[in-house]
Amino acid sequence: MKRNFHFHWIIVTVLLLKSVTIFAQTQDPVQFTITMANPANHTFHVVMDCKVGAHETSRLKMPAWSPGYYQIMDFESFVSNFQVTDQAGTKLFFDKKGKNEWHVEKAKATSLHVEYDVLTMREFVGTSFLDEEHGYIIPAGLCMYLENEIKRPAEITIKPFDKWKDVATGLDLIPGKDFTYSAPDFDILYDSPILIGNLEELPAFEVKGIPHRFIGYKMGDFDKVKFMQDIKKMVEAASAIIGDMPYKHYTFLAIGPGGGGIEHLNSTAVSFDGKLLNDPGKRLRILSFLTHEYFHHYNVKRIRPVELGPFNYDKGSKTNMLWVSEGLTVYYEYPVLNRAGLMTQTQVLDAYKALILALETQPGRLYQSLAQASAETWSEGPSGRVSDEFNKTISYYIKGPIVGLMLDLKIRHETNNKKSLDDVMRTLYQDFYQKQNRGFTETEFRKVCEKVAGASLDEIFHYVYTTKELDYVKYFNYAGLNIDVTPKQLPGAYLGIKAKFQNDSLKVSSVDWDSPAWKAGVRRGNVIVEVDDKPATEASIAYIFEDKKAGEKMTLNLIKNDTKIAYPIVLGTKSERSFAITPVPNPDKLQTAILKDWLK
Structure with missing residues (x-):
């Protein structure tokens, strides 16, 4: 039996109501038909039908990226066999302009019939993919739009491979039409991934009468009832922070094993392998990951920097505030799971300790600010320039949540534990999303934070816009916690190299920045042949020689360069900070209250 896994968008939010403009209501929708006759070729065939106005040239454009993944993806480079005819079937002349535009000379045509193929070779949550077993569609990577007509409505019909019976998406199903969905505009279309195949649905649940579903491909063997019970607890805890659920239903689309997830207004697409849930540590990481993607429907989809909508589908939408959208979402993963009873206080503190260790062992923290990392993600990637030998960048996924933690504890301290970061998030949601239907500026974000705190937050925002070292002791102390930041010297002599044998050669796999080996000029990829004139082994270049x-x-x-060169090195010492977090011996009344309210 054919099944439509669909979710109604009608009257979902004030945002959607306002997106259905008079223009959209009076314009005929652009119609897409997506077929996949031979999935083994990894190619979707797209048919686009649309009425056009009196202008002589119609400009069709393919987005260069898809919101939620802040990288230029060059979707147009996978398009082939482009052709266009008018309402009578007469071929029209077109010219490819720039990277992502097709200019169609339409003469007296009143409608366009466009066809093209899209090759999909990368199995990734940010790209469309098709193989013999399933299909996954990022609409921004398949569906072109008419220039200046983003607000025009669209309809999309999916014709699955004949051995598949299911389609799952967040779009609204058109009654009486198999696998045909409507979107009030292209922003909504591009915000609605589509999963196709023989899919499985886990036991659904409701929160405040609103259905939540988990549908996926190749999910594996695990306790599915228990898993959905945990997801329900998470949703209840996360939604309680804002106090509003701005959708009529929500779905998790599990696209198969892999990595990554992308958030949407009433759904999220995630890589997922359920058998990993049978390992307690991996289970907690998966729950954290799903919490992150779910909380994004508030923080970034609705609580958002002003630059993130309307989107620039050609060049991306650059902002200094991804540390808020992504970093604070990472921060909330752990308190949400703690409030849901799925993560202990010790596990939460260990998670923050791991983030601090990750930041403090990277030299990039001395060179790049959070705001810079946010803005430069388009060229450097979400984790910074990780391939650099000497990485002068940071990840807002790492420093962002740490600054978020400090901001939360600072607000709790300044307000005698009467306010928290939760109040900031609620205020942003109510004042900008609900009342004004827009994002906030950097100045407005700071004003809301300081208004809630009732105090200046100069130091916090110095941590955002400069490379000032973070005062962990001060902020953890607000919650009656100590953090060990004292450097401790490790025994033995420090070299700072890690190496592995590859093809009978001992290659340097990493060199610590500013280590004795680094200072001597040793770099990743170098081949070591001798140590003190003796054949090199992994043991002979130990990271630390005891x-x-x-x-x-x-x-x-x-x-x-085929030449043996000698590198004399003077061994040094290695110091490390543990950043172990422990309770202070005699917390005062305020410290005790903050810790109790912050983490259960």
Whole structure:
């Protein structure tokens, strides 16, 4: 039996009501038909039918990116076999302009019939994909739009491969039409991924009468009832922060094993392998991941920087505030799960400790601010320039939640535990999304934070816009917690190299920045042939030599450009900070109250 997994968008939110403009109501929808006759070729065939006005040239454009994944994806590069005819079937001349535009000379045509193929070779949550077992559609990567007509309504018909019976999407099903869905505009169309195949649905649940569903491909073997019970607890805890559920239903689309997730207004698409849930540690990571994607329907889809909508589908939408949209969402993963009874206080503190260790062991924190990392993600990637030998960048996914933690504890301290970051998020949601239907500026965000705190937050925002070192001790102390930031010297002599044998060669896999090996000029990828004139082994270039002392000398013979070169190195010492978080011995009344309200 054919099944439509669909979710009604009608009257979902004030945002959607306002997006159905008079223009959209009076314009005929652009109609798409997506077929996949031979999935083994990884190619979707797209048919686009639309009425056009009296202008002589129609400009068709393919988005260069899809909101939620802040990278230029060059979707147009996968388009082939483009052709266009008028209402009589007469071929029309077109010219490819720039990277993502097709200019159609339409003469007296009143409608366009466009056909093209889209090759999908990368199995990733941010790209469309098709193989013999399933299909996944990112509409921004398949559906073109008419220039200046983003607010025009659209209809999309999916014709699954004949061995498949299911389609899952957040779009509204048109009654009486199999697998045909409507979108009030292209922003909504592009915000609605589509999963196709022989899919499985887990036991649904309701929160405040609103259905929540989990539908996916190749989900694996696990306790599905227990898993959905945990997801329900998470949704209840997350939605309680804002106090409003701005959708009529919500779905998790599990697109198969892999990595990554992208949030949407009433759904999220996530890579998912259910068998990992049988391992307690991996289960907690999966629940954190799903919490992150779910909380995004508030923070970024509705609580958003002003730059993130309306979108620039050609160049991307650059903002200094992804540390808010992404970083604060990471921050909330752990308190949400804690409030849901799915994560202990110790586990939450361990998660924050891991983030601090990740930040403090990277030199990028000394060179790039949070605001810069947010703005430059389009060129550097969400984790910074990780391939650089000396990485002068940071990830807003790491420093963002740490600053979010400090902001939360600062507000609690300044208000005698009467207010928190929750109040900031609710205020942003109510004042900008609900009342004004827009995003907030950087200045407005800071004003809301300081109004809630009733105090200046200069230091917090210095942490955002500068590379000022973070005062962990001060902020954790607000919650009656100590954090060990004292450097401790490790025994033995420090070299700072890790190496592995590859094809009978001992290659350097990493070199600590500013280590003795780094200072001597050793770099990742170098081949080590000898250590002190003896054949090199992994043991002979230990990261730390327990039997040597700082100040001792050694020589590494490396091969560079087919030449053996000697690198004399003076061994040093290695110091580390544990950042262990423990309760203070005698917390005062305010510290006790903050910790109790912050983490259960």
